[in-house]
């Protein structure tokens with residue numbers, strides 16, 4: 001369960017191949033040889049950053065922040081021209097430049113931008129995001145500028161987002177339930193005081209934009225919303241306003257987990273569930289279930 005007040009770091013997770021190599025080379029910082037696809041289901045309005053914007057939108061955003069020219073170089077930089085020409089390798093180089101900027105310069109440019117936007121407020125979403133990130137204490141963090149290059153979305157309660165390997169993402173505000181593959185590999189990309197390995201970051205990110213997040217609306221039909229992600233490790237179902245029994249009729253050969261988010265429920269072991277409690281059904285169970293009243297349940301299982 002995530003309850004986000006201060007944004008969680010912008011990050012990316014390596015692919016399986018990358019994770020294997022990173023773990024072999026640096027097991028301290030990459031404790032797993034597994035990848036870490038993840039899905040979030042919003043419990044309140046949930047603000048996220050995920051994946052790069054289209055190049056035209058990035059060019060538009062750069063235009064909203066003239067101070068970025070101080071980071072990109074006074075002359076019309078080669079990287080920017082590459083972007084204008086639709087060449088995505090410019091993106092890689094621009095972000096590399098953000099990360100190479102020393103903290104004092106970064107702080108000066110962030111302060112300059114912040115002062116301008118305080119004096120001349122606008123309704124631009126990117127301006128508001130920038131002010132929000134600075135207000136959360138990231139005054140000298142390259143993440144405040146990297147964030148502007150990413151898709152900024154607000155999920156409604158019940159909506160879900162899946163983030164595949166190699167896609168930059170961050171959770172900015174709100175409550176959500178998160179499910180991921182069994183891995184701890186995180187490559188940080190800003191909005192954090194923690195250590196960042198920029199060389200690995202630049203290598204892990206998918207700069208082509210081919211890897212994309214998937215979004216899942218709340219089902220309009222009655223019955224559960226099923227979030228079938230491309231991940232082989234998990235699938236989710238979200239039950240709204242459910243009354244009656246939910247669980248296992250016979251052995252499935254795979255475990256599952258039922259989490260109570262609203263309403264009330266009792267397990268087949270006659271335990272009362274509190275909001276936020278999970279009920280784990282082992283792979284070999286043939287009869288475990290929960291009895292729900294006006295409940296919202298997230299059920300996580302392994303696709304088969």
Ligand SMILES: [Zn+2]
Nearest residue numbers: 011013038169
């Ligand atoms: Zn993540």
